[in-house]
Amino acid sequence: xxxxxxxxxxxxxxxxxxxxxxxxxxxxxxxxxxxxxxxxxxxxxxxxxxxxxxxxxxxxxxxxxxxxxxxxxxxxxxxxxxxxxxxxxxxxxxxxxxxxxxxxxxxxxxxxxxxxxxxxxxxxxxxxxxxxxxxxxxxxxxxxxxxxxxxxxxxxxxxxxxxxxxxxxxxxxxxxxxxxxxxxxxxxxxxxxxxxxxxxxxxxxxxxxxxxxxxxxxxxxxxxxxxxxxxxxxxxxxxxxxxxxxxxxxxxxxxxxxxxxxxxxxxxxxxxxxxxxxxxxxxxxxxxxxxxxx
Numbered sequence: 001x002x003x004x005x006x007x008x009x010x011x012x013x014x015x016x017x018x019x020x021x022x023x024x025x026x027x028x029x030x031x032x033x034x035x036x037x038x039x040x041x042x043x044x045x046x047x048x049x050x051x052x053x054x055x056x057x058x059x060x061x062x063x064x065x066x067x068x069x070x071x072x073x074x075x076x077x078x079x080x081x082x083x084x085x086x087x088x089x090x091x092x093x094x095x096x097x098x099x100x101x102x103x104x105x106x107x108x109x110x111x112x113x114x115x116x117x118x119x120x121x122x123x124x125x126x127x128x129x130x131x132x133x134x135x136x137x138x139x140x141x142x143x144x145x146x147x148x149x150x151x152x153x154x155x156x157x158x159x160x161x162x163x164x165x166x167x168x169x170x171x172x173x174x175x176x177x178x179x180x181x182x183x184x185x186x187x188x189x190x191x192x193x194x195x196x197x198x199x200x201x202x203x204x205x206x207x208x209x210x211x212x213x214x215x216x217x218x219x220x221x222x223x224x225x226x227x228x229x230x231x232x233x234x235x236x237x238x239x240x241x242x243x244x245x246x247x248x249x250x251x252x253x254x255x256x257x258x259x260x261x262x263x264x265x266x267x268x269x270x271x272x273x274x275x276x277x278x279x280x281x282x283x284x285x286x287x288x289x290x291x292x293x294x
Contacts, residue, residue, distance in 0.1 A: 004058040007090075008042050008066040015093035018204060019103065020050055022086050024114030029081045030106035033074040036225040036233065037095030042066040043076050045087035053086045057202060060088065072230050081111050098159040098210065098224055100233045100265040121146045122170070122198050122206070125177075129194050129211045136184040136213050138194055145174045152197040153182045159193045159210060159222060159235070170198070187213065191237055209263070212237045221280055227292040232266045234278065240264065242281040245291075247274070268293050 007013060023029070023046075033041055042063035047053040067074050072095075078087060091101060105112075127140040138153060148170030154162040166182040184192070196208035214237040222235045234243060243264055245254035253276070254266050271293045278289045 005044075005060040006062045008063040009068040010040055010042050010066060010090070010092060011068075013090060013092055015096055017091045017093075017101070017206065019089040019091070020053055020086060021045075021089055021113045022050060023081045023083050023111060025112035026080075026082045027110030027112075028108070029076075029078040029087070029111040029113075030109040031076040031089070032104050032106045033076065033091055033101065034104075034230060035072050035093070035095075035101040036099045036228055036231050037072050037097050038070050039072060039074060039101055040066075040068050040092045040094050041074050041076050042090045043078060043087055045078070046081065046085035047088070048084075048086070050086050053088050054202075057088070057204060063090075075106055096160070098222075098233070098235075100231055100263075102231070102265075121200055121204070122148050124196070124198075124208055127194075127196060127208045127211055129192075129213045131187075131213045134185065136187050136192065136194075138182040138184065138211075139179065140181075140196055140208065141177060141179050142171075142174070143177055145171055145178070147200045147202065148172055148174075149199045149201045151180065152199070153184075154195050154197055155184060155187070156193040156195075157188055157190060159212075159224070162195065164197075172201075190214075210235065211262070221278075221287050221289050223278060223289055223291050227294045228268055229294040230267065230269055232268050232291060234264045234266070234280065236262050236280060236282060238262065238282050240280050240282055244279045245276055246279070247276055 043065045044060045044063050065076050122142055123144040125141050125143050130137045150170050151168040152164045153166035154164050156162045168180055171178055191214045193210050193212045195210045199205045224233055239260050242257040244252055246252045273293055276291050280287050
């Protein structure tokens with residue numbers, strides 16, 4: 001069990017994401033947590049303000065709601081929340097796979113959170129990777145920092161198993177634009193994935209988005225999870241201009257054009273089970289990949 005907080009039914013916090021939720025409108029707080037594979041959650045509160053919630057991090061009591069099921073979809077419920085209260089939500093990626101996890105108001109939610117009031121500990125505005133002849137240069141920037149201790153730069157060959165290769169000091173507290181960089185001189189000949197793990201002074205951490213670099217110049221498309229039954233995530237080594245998903249008979253079931261993104265999520269819950277194809281168009285041409293919907 002992790003020391004400090006009482007994680008209730010979770011016992012620990014594998015691959016955690018932490019959220020501070022300040023209530024703007026009272027009611028019943030109902031939150032849908034959706035992913036492609038197993039996720040869990042715990043929620044604590046109420047606290048009088050964000051500062052109190054942050055101060056108590058490391059000694060939270062038993063959570064007021066908690067789930068440790070094998071489901072990829074969870075629903076956190078706290079009835080009777082009051083405007084001004086602060087709650088702490090922990091979402092854990094128990095499946096330990098690269099996946100998109102969405103946290104949204106449920107249809108039965110009657111409360112509202114005031115996100116504009118809650119300061120982000122570290123607000124990361126970009127994370128980029130660029131390959132030169134003998135090294136990969138990584139760049140990221142923050143527009144605000146609260147208690148930012150340091151960054152760990154991690155590399156992966158498959159987007160799932162990660163290893164650290166660089167340590168970069170943070171600036172503690174700042175409300176100015178700050179630029180950071182790192183260099184990887186030991187990248188592999190295959191596609192390389194990178195992410196930033198950010199640590200606060202109290203040990204709390206968060207992850208950046210994932211970027212990729214392919215040394216041989218070929219476009220790499222990753223689909224996960226595959227097979228899929230909820231949300232399919234597509235990651236490309238270069239910007240995708242359009243994405244289409246279609247059945248074997250050619251019927252298009254999803255289309256997104258002029259997106260210019262390297263990452264996209266498709267909700268497949270309404271699709272009939274079977275084999276589909278994903279057609280991705282980039283600046284270097286098009287690629288087609290097979291995906292199985294369960």
